[in-house]
Structures are given as structure tokens and as C-alpha cells.
Amino acid sequence: MITNLQTLEKLGFEKWFQDHVDPERSAEFEIARVIVVHKDRYTITSGLDDVPAELVGKLLFSAASAVDYPAVGDWVLVKLYDGNTFAVIHEIIQRKSLLKRKTPGKKIEFQLIAANIDAAFIVQSLDHNFNLRRLERYLVMVNESNIRPVVLLSKSDLLTSDKIAGRIGQIHEIMPQLQVLPFSSNNESGLEHVKDLLKPGLTFCLLGSSGVGKTTLLNHLIGESVFKTKTVREKDSKGRHATTSRQLITLAGGAMVVDTPGMRELENFSVETGLDETFAEITALAGKCRFNDCSHTREQGCAVLAAVTEGTLSEKRYQNYMKMIRESIFNDMSYVEKRQKDKQFAKHCKTVMTHRKRQKTF
Numbered sequence: 549m550i551t552n553l554q555t556l557e558k559l560g561f562e563k564w565f566q567d568h569v570d571p572e573r574s575a576e577f578e579i580a581r582v583i584v585v586h587k588d589r590y591t592i593t594s595g596l597d598d599v600p601a602e603l604v605g606k607l608l609f610s611a612a613s614a615v616d617y618p619a620v621g622d623w624v625l626v627k628l629y630d631g632n633t634f635a636v637i638h639e640i641i642q643r644k645s646l647l648k649r650k651t652p653g654k655k656i657e658f659q660l661i662a663a664n665i666d667a668a669f670i671v672q673s674l675d676h677n678f679n680l681r682r683l684e685r686y687l688v689m690v691n692e693s694n695i696r697p698v699v700l701l702s703k704s705d706l707l708t709s710d711k712i713a714g715r716i717g718q719i720h721e722i723m724p725q726l727q728v729l730p731f732s733s734n735n736e737s738g739l740e741h742v743k744d745l746l747k748p749g750l751t752f753c754l755l756g757s758s759g760v761g762k763t764t765l766l767n768h769l770i771g772e773s774v775f776k777t778k779t780v781r782e783k784d785s786k787g788r789h790a791t792t793s794r795q796l797i798t799l800a801g802g803a804m805v806v807d808t809p810g811m812r813e814l815e816n817f818s819v820e821t822g823l824d825e826t827f828a829e830i831t832a833l834a835g836k837c838r839f840n841d842c843s844h845t846r847e848q849g850c851a852v853l854a855a856v857t858e859g860t861l862s863e864k865r866y867q868n869y870m871k872m873i874r875e876s877i878f879n880d881m882s883y884v885e886k887r888q889k890d891k892q893f894a895k896h897c898k899t900v901m902t903h904r905k906r907q908k909t910f
């Protein structure tokens with residue numbers, strides 16, 4: 549496995565990454581992409597071979613938190629051994645995007661889901677799963693992670709086209725620029741629009757509640773994949789053969805899809821800066837409130853409340869924003885804290901919000 553730029557480009561190694569590698573380092577190491585993370589063992593690829601890999605001791609010892617470890621999708625600098633059958637990861641190349649979630653507990657600690665994803669398909673089915681509030685939550689997370697969101701409305705075979713247009717309208721009412729595609733894996737309508745987005749070299753992920761049809765869609769896309777049956781076999785720490793399925797799947801057309809176990813349990817995410825992007829117009833208004841620590845609930849000179857009164861900001865959107873703020877604070881707390889705080893929650897929210905505002909101001 550010798551670094552070959554053309555092969556790497558096919559895997560998504562664009563100029564941005566190259567610009568973020570020290571030329572001296574790139575002369576010394578090979579560049580590869582992480583396609584499987586399994587506890588402390590990894591599988592990397594250069595586009596030619598899949599090779600089992602471990603972290604170099606220096607990286608292990610200097611890692612201060614989870615974000616210092618490789619995630620699926622990461623670009624890494626490696627050294628190869630034993631006729632290119634084993635690799636040691638020396639460095640993680642700067643990430644363009646990182647999907648992570650907060651682990652339960654008091655400490656601010658994260659679990660990495662995947663790195664360097666270009667676009668996220670947020671899947672909601674057009675039956676009872678359709679829920680604008682949940683959609684907003686996903687959007688916050690995706691925006692926060694620096695990933696482009698695309699909404700896929702699955703099971704379009706269950707609704708009339710009028711009703712589907714109505715739901716898309718509902719989404720566009722609150723998020724006009726968002727790309728929304730209805731599709732059905734059952735009758736295959738709209739699938740070609742999804743496939744049109746799968747440009748070679750781009751990396752995608754599928755997000756959404758259990759049962760919305762992510763696996764069915766993925767099977768449709770993988771059905772045409774040359775990597776369909778390819779699994780990674782390597783020895784685990786006890787020397788047994790372990791079969792790990794590939795978590796970065798390359799589709800026949802050259803696009804890649806991340807499918808990690810962590811991706812499937814992503815209902816509970818923490819929200820922070822993504823909130824500002826998803827509710828950009830409200831954040832802009834909040835900057836004009838008279839008081840720095842305005843809670844936008846009853847203050848004199850609150851620009852957010854004024855906009856609601858004037859009708860330039862819809863009451864519903866305002867309520868969603870307030871609910872999201874409450875939840876984001878709530879999510880950041882541990883379970884025990886949540887139970888303790890449950891009753892005095894309103895009061896707590898206000899304190900934290902004031903605190904956050906202050907942090908921003910100074």
C-alpha cells in the first residue's frame with residue numbers, strides 16, 4: 549500500500565485535507581482512511597487494501613479525551629509493516645466534520661460517531677413518525693457537526709401526493725432552504741433523486757428513528773455495491789478471528805456511507821452551537837434584546853417577544869426554540885441531576901441561560 553493520490557481522492561481525500569498535512573509528515577507516512585473502529589482496533593484503507601491497524605503509543609498516552617482517538621471516516625497518517633498487512637496509526641489529520649454525542653454523566657465527555665461526513669440524510673417516514681420537532685433536533689445536531697443536512701421522507705407510498713406536498717410545505721415553512729426529498733423503497737419512487745446526490749468521493753450518513761426505513765434504503769443503495777459481501781477479518785486481542793462488518797461502505801457509484809452501531813442509537817444528542825444555526829433568525833433577534841441575560845419570556849425590550857407580537861416570528865417557531873433550549877440544558881445534565889432538578893426546572897433553565905449569555909458577553 550503506497551499512498552496514491554488518485555486512489556485517495558476516490559475515497560474523499562480532497563485538497564482541504566492535503567492542505568492540512570505537514571509536507572514533511574506526509575513524506576514520512578502513508579495516508580489512509582479509517583473504515584472500522586472496534587474498541588482499540590481499527591481497519592484502514594488506502595483504497596487498495598484493507599489493513600488492520602493500532603494506535604502508536606505516543607497517541608495513546610497523549611490522548612486526553614475521546615475526540616483524540618480515530619473515528620470511522622478519519623484520515624490518518626500511518627506506517628505499514630509485515631508486507632503491508634499491519635499498520636500503526638501515528639496521527640489523525642484535521643477533521644472537516646465530526647459527529648459525536650455526549651455520554652451520559654456529569655463530565656463533558658463525548659463518544660465519537662463518525663468523522664468527515666459531507667452530508668447527513670435525516671430520514672423521517674411519512675406515517676406517524678413524521679414530526680417537525682424531532683426533525684429540528686436532528687438538524688441542530690447535524691448543523692453543529694458541520695455537516696450538510698438533507699431530509700428524506702420515506703414510505704411515500706403510504707400517502708397521496710397532495711398530503712406529501714403538504715408535509716414538505718410544513719418543513720419549508722420553518723426551514724425554507726432545506727432540501728427535502730420524498731421517496732419509497734417499496735415502489736422505488738423518488739429513489740433516483742436520492743441516488744443523484746450520491747456523488748463519488750462524498751461521504752454520507754443515515755440518521756433517523758428506528759423503523760423509518762434506513763436499512764431498507766441502505767440495502768437498495770448497497771444492492772448495487774461491489775463491496776456487498778466484503779467483511780473485515782482480523783484477530784482480536786485474544787487471537788481469535790473476529791469478523792467486523794465494514795462501517796464505511798463504498799457504493800458502486802463511488803459515494804460512501806457510514807453505518808456504525810453508534811449511528812443507530814443517536815436519538816439522544818446534545819445540542820449547543822447547532823441551536824444558533826437552526827434558529828438563526830431568533831439568535832439574531834436575541835442580540836437586539838435590551839438585556840444581555842434576556843430569557844425571552846417576559847422582559848421589557850425583548851426583541852424576540854416583540855417579533856412574535858408583530859407576527860414576523862411565528863408563535864410556534866418561538867415555542868420550539870424555547871423548548872429546544874430547555875431540552876439542551878436538560879440533555880447536558882446527568883440522569884440523577886435531571887431527577888433532582890425536574891421540579892425546579894424552569895428556575896434552573898433561567899440560571900443556566902443567564903450564565904451562558906454572560907460567557908458570550910465577556
Ligand SMILES: Nc1nc2c(ncn2[C@@H]2O[C@H](COP(=O)(O)OP(=O)(O)OP(=O)(O)O)[C@@H](O)[C@H]2O)c(=O)[nH]1
Pocket residue numbers: 702703704705706731732733734735756757758759760761762763764765812
Ligand atoms: N410502506 C413502506 N414500508 C417501508 C418502506 N421502507 C421500509 N419499510 C418498512 O418499514 C419497516 C422498518 O424498516 P427498516 O429499514 O428496518 O427501518 P430502520 O430505519 O432501518 O430501523 P432500525 O434498523 O431499527 O434503525 C420494515 O417493516 C420495512 O419493510 C417503504 O418505502 N414503504
Ligand SMILES: [Zn+2]
Pocket residue numbers: 834837838842843844845847849850851852853
Ligand atoms: Zn429577549
